Amino acid sequence: MNGTGTGAGPALPLLGGRKPSHRERVADALRAALIAGELRPGEVYSAPGLAARFGVSATPVREAMLDLVKEGLVDTVPNKGFRVTAVSDEQLDEYTHVRSLIEVPTTAGLAATADPAALEALRPVAREIVDAAAAGDLVAYVEADLRFHLGLLALAGNGHLVQVVRDLRRRSRLYGLTALAEQGRLGASAEEHLELLGALLARDESAVRAVMTRHLGHVRGLWAAP
Structure with a gap:
């Protein structure tokens, strides 16, 4: 499945490594x-x-x-x-707050602990996000974005943390994605994933923290009532 409904997009890997039904x-x-x-x-x-x-x-x-x-x-x-179901602005603010409490320090910590090979393995997914943004394929963008962030968090070795973030993201709504794509601005948000990988590979914890904070701020800007 993709944004045009003409094919099958990349499926999100499930915990445990089994092939999804x-x-x-x-x-x-x-x-x-x-x-x-x-x-x-x-x-x-x-x-x-x-x-x-x-x-x-x-x-x-x-x-x-x-x-x-x-x-x-x-x-x-x-x-x-x-x-x-509808999601209120208050709920979206709460989701963003919880995500920032989890994702910013966890991702920043990976600057010191993550295996460079494991980080490089996420680069093709980051490029999928960029390609989906360029094509205006919002469903493919969201699917690849989810795989990237959950894959990154999984490197911290806490499966429960990954499940919490997965659930928060499922409950979110990115109503602004269409407008961002139409304005040609979705690519800038997509490029932040490659920027984040670069900071992680450089072992620059402060830069990782800054990119993640900025990225989540952009995401909240999209979580607005339709």
Whole structure:
């Protein structure tokens, strides 16, 4: 699945290294579309409609949407489909605050501990983010961005921390991504991932902290009510 619904985008690796099921891949793509703001709060979407939009069958979409119901991302609407739940500015501020408390010091700490080879392994993902930004593919952008940040945090060796951030990101909404892409400004945010890798490889903890703080500030600027 991608932003145009014509193919299959990169799936998010699951903890434990097992290959995700088709249902899980569909759920990941739906979350990415929801986070990117392509699925709007208050709107009702049918499983067949979403299946046609993403070029898959209705059954895995229906199953995946039920998973998103359990996560509180959508509600069921009898005989109609699923309604995307709204997120308030106050909630988004809280998500940003918690993410900053976790991600800034954890990522900064990796400047001293991360294996350079492990950091370099994330460079192709960082370039995927840049390429998705250039193409205006918001779903691919969100999927690659998620893989990059969770992969980076995983280098700290705390699986529970990764799960907390994964959950916070799933609950976020990046309504401003479309406008940013249309204005040609999404690429600057995407490039910050490569800048972050450079600071980590240089073992420059203060620079890592500065880039992460700036990056999260940009993200919060996108978390605005539609």
